Amino acid sequence: MSAAGAPLVLVVEDSDAIRAAFTILLEESGYAVAAAATGAEAVRLAESRAPDLVLLDLGLPDIPGLDVLRRIKASPTTAPVPVVALTGRDDEVDRAALMAAGCAAYLVKPVDTQQLIRSIPGYIASS
Amino acid sequence: MPDLRLTIQGGHDAEARVREVLAREGFRIVDGSRPEDGALVVEADGHGHGPAARETARRIEELERTVLELRNLDVAKSQFLTNVSHELRTPLTAIVTYGEILRDGMLGEVSPRQREAIESMIGSCRQLLAMIEEILTYARTNAQAINLQPSAFALEEVIRSVYDMNASLIERKSLEFDSVLPPGLPRVHADRDKVAHVLGNLIGNAIDFTPDGGRVQVVARRSPVEAGWIEVGVEDTGIGIDPLHHELIFQEFAQVDASRARIHHGTGLGLAIAKQFVRLHGGRIWVESGLGEGSRFYFTLPSVDAAASPALAHDGRGAESAAA
Numbered sequence: 001m002s003a004a005g006a007p008l009v010l011v012v013e014d015s016d017a018i019r020a021a022f023t024i025l026l027e028e029s030g031y032a033v034a035a036a037a038t039g040a041e042a043v044r045l046a047e048s049r050a051p052d053l054v055l056l057d058l059g060l061p062d063i064p065g066l067d068v069l070r071r072i073k074a075s076p077t078t079a080p081v082p083v084v085a086l087t088g089r090d091d092e093v094d095r096a097a098l099m100a101a102g103c104a105a106y107l108v109k110p111v112d113t114q115q116l117i118r119s120i121p122g123y124i125a126s127s
Numbered sequence: 128m129p130d131l132r133l134t135i136q137g138g139h140d141a142e143a144r145v146r147e148v149l150a151r152e153g154f155r156i157v158d159g160s161r162p163e164d165g166a167l168v169v170e171a172d173g174h175g176h177g178p179a180a181r182e183t184a185r186r187i188e189e190l191e192r193t194v195l196e197l198r199n200l201d202v203a204k205s206q207f208l209t210n211v212s213h214e215l216r217t218p219l220t221a222i223v224t225y226g227e228i229l230r231d232g233m234l235g236e237v238s239p240r241q242r243e244a245i246e247s248m249i250g251s252c253r254q255l256l257a258m259i260e261e262i263l264t265y266a267r268t269n270a271q272a273i274n275l276q277p278s279a280f281a282l283e284e285v286i287r288s289v290y291d292m293n294a295s296l297i298e299r300k301s302l303e304f305d306s307v308l309p310p311g312l313p314r315v316h317a318d319r320d321k322v323a324h325v326l327g328n329l330i331g332n333a334i335d336f337t338p339d340g341g342r343v344q345v346v347a348r349r350s351p352v353e354a355g356w357i358e359v360g361v362e363d364t365g366i367g368i369d370p371l372h373h374e375l376i377f378q379e380f381a382q383v384d385a386s387r388a389r390i391h392h393g394t395g396l397g398l399a400i401a402k403q404f405v406r407l408h409g410g411r412i413w414v415e416s417g418l419g420e421g422s423r424f425y426f427t428l429p430s431v432d433a434a435a436s437p438a439l440a441h442d443g444r445g446a447e448s449a450a451a
Contacts, residue, residue, distance in 0.1 A: 017221035021228060028233035059213075088216055088260070095276075109216075110223040110256070114231065 006032045007124055010051035012042040012068070013086075014061050018109075022055065029117045039063030043071045046078045052124050054083040057109075058093060066097060073102040082123045086111065131171040131184035133191060141194075142167055145187070152183045201269075208266035212259050219259070223252045264324070265379065265396045268403040275318040275407055279431045282315055282322075282359065283308060286345050289326045296334055297343070306345040313349070313430040315357050321404040322428065325412075328397040329361040329424050336422070337365035355433030356410070362423040368416040376414070377402045401426070 009031045013019040016037070023033045034049045036042040039060045046054060054072065058065030065085060072078045082104040087093050098106055104123050107116070131154060135142050146169075149156060154171040161167055171184075226249040228234060230242055237245070267273055286306045290297075297304050315322070326345070333343045341364040350356040368376060379399040405412040405426045416422040 015217045015221060017218065018224060021221055021224040024233065025224065025228050028228070088213070088263075110220040110253070113224060113227040 006030055007052040008032045008034060008049060009120070010042065010045055010049065010054045011035045012037075012039070012054060012060070013057040014038065014059070015057075018057075025113055025117070029120075031120070039065070039068040042068050046072050046081060047075060050077070051081055053120060054081055056083050056085050058085055058087040066094070066101060069098065069101050069103055082126050084123055131169075131180075131187070133169045133171070133188060135167045135169060135191065145169065145191075148187065153180065154184075205266045205269050209263060212263035212266070215259050216256060216263075219252050219256050223249055223256070226252065261396050261400065265400050265403075268400060268407075273321075273407065275321065277316055277318050279314045279316050280319050282312070282347050282357070285319065285323050285326060289323060289330050292327065293330060293334060300334065300337070300339045300341075302334065302337060302340070303342040304344070306347075308347045309349075312347060312357065313432055315428045316431045316433065317408050317428045318404075321407070325401045325404050325426060326359070326361070328401045329426075332397060332424075333361050333363035333365065333422070337363045341365060349430075350427055353427065355430055356427045357430045358425055358427050360423055360425040362421065364421045367418045367420045368414060368422055369418050370416070373414050373416070377412070 009026050011019055011022045011026070011033055013022060013035075014037050019035050019037065023035055026033045034045050034051060036045050039062045042054070042056065042060075043063075045051070056065055056068060060068065063071075065087070069083055069085065072081065072083060079102075083102070084105045084107060085093075085098055085103050086107050086109050088109055093106070095106060104126055105119070131149075133145060135145050146156070149169075149171050156169055156171045159167060159169050226245050230237065230245040230249065283306070286308075290304060290306075330343065330345070337343060343364075344362045346360040346362060348358055350358045377398050379396055402412050405428075408428055410427040410429070412424070412426040414422060414424050
């Protein structure tokens with residue numbers, strides 16, 4: 001939780017423009033936002049900031065998204081944090097592996113922003 | 128020393144062709160081995176055919192090299208398409224997301240006309256994304272980088288989801304849409320996303336090419352000719368397709384009529400992708416239609432019965448795609 005008491009969402013996305021758009025979307029919807037552009041940064045911020053939710057783009061430049069998810073789930077501090085995976089439509093994604101690794105949901109980009117905002121309380125409650 | 132040493136990488140068909148040519152040219156194969164995965168190394172002897180045999184050998188080697196180069200080039204081309212598509216999608220995704228943020232008044236109040244303009248911008252971006260994704264899918268399937276993830280599911284569910292995606296368009300064109308599935312139809316055993324893609328393309332075409340007030344119907348039944356298979360059809364009351372073009376439309380980038388392509392914009396890849404996906408499942412796809420009499424597209428999928436019994440599953444190579 002951030003100081004203001006708003007739930008903290010960690011946005012993991014390598015595109016600056018998309019990361020900035022998600023930051024605005026979430027902040028305007030009443031969430032605090034931490035942002036990471038790489039998998040390594042995501043794992044570090046998940047540990048240090050203790051977010052209430054992670055939005056994880058699977059196509060990261062350094063570490064495959066599935067491995068980032070596994071690292072978050074492997075650490076006792078971050079394991080309970082719900083992770084929602086994001087990917088392009090038609091990308092070859094092993095959904096079974098994602099779900100087995102503890103992914104809370106799997107969304108296709110560009111996500112319907114209204115629907116995402118409606119779904120977030122449910123994701124957070126699922127932790 | 129053999130007169131000829133060839134490395135053949137094209138699989139059974141290429142091997143058979145090379146053997147045939149060698150036999151015709153008077154070569155005798157003295158040795159064949161498979162040192163590498165998939166490739167066959169053949170050594171052959173020209174037996175006194177002398178310079179002529181060596182010249183033939185040289186030409187065959189040259190041709191084989193050319194075939195290999197072309198095949199590598201094709202893979203590189205597909206890889207390039209994949210990369211370009213990825214690069215194009217990222218900024219478009221940002222535009223759509225920002226558009227929705229503006230539309231929903233998060234950055235200040237929006238007038239109804241502004242909202243309409245933003246909606247149109249978002250819609251155009253999503254359309255562009257859909258086309259890019261189609262190209263990406265085609266490139267990947269062409270590079271044979273697609274793995275099926277089969278599961279058992281009821282066709283109704285997929286038809287419903289494809290209908291939901293097209294509901295507003297169907298309503299806007301006042302189309303009658305229904306699906307007719309016999310009770311007790313077995314579930315299919317297939318890659319659900321790929322089946323949704325095939326149905327989405329066929330239903331999308333049916334909607335596009337059917338005038339306002341027309342009818343689009345999805346049908347399914349047990350295949351009358353292949354035990355254990357399900358035949359799925361998308362039938363419309365649209366403009367129809369001349370039998371002359373029934374084969375052409377399943378080829379990539381084919382547009383029957385360039386002027387029509389301007390109205391019914393698309394990549395020209397929808398049916399080529401549908402064909403690739405159906406074939407990956409070992410099934411067939413074909414069309415029955417004539418000008419002015421609507422179109423009826425059909426494809427086959429393995430049912431859970433076929434998946435459970437290998438005897439019922441066929442390899443799908445026997446049947447060609449275009450039947451009139």
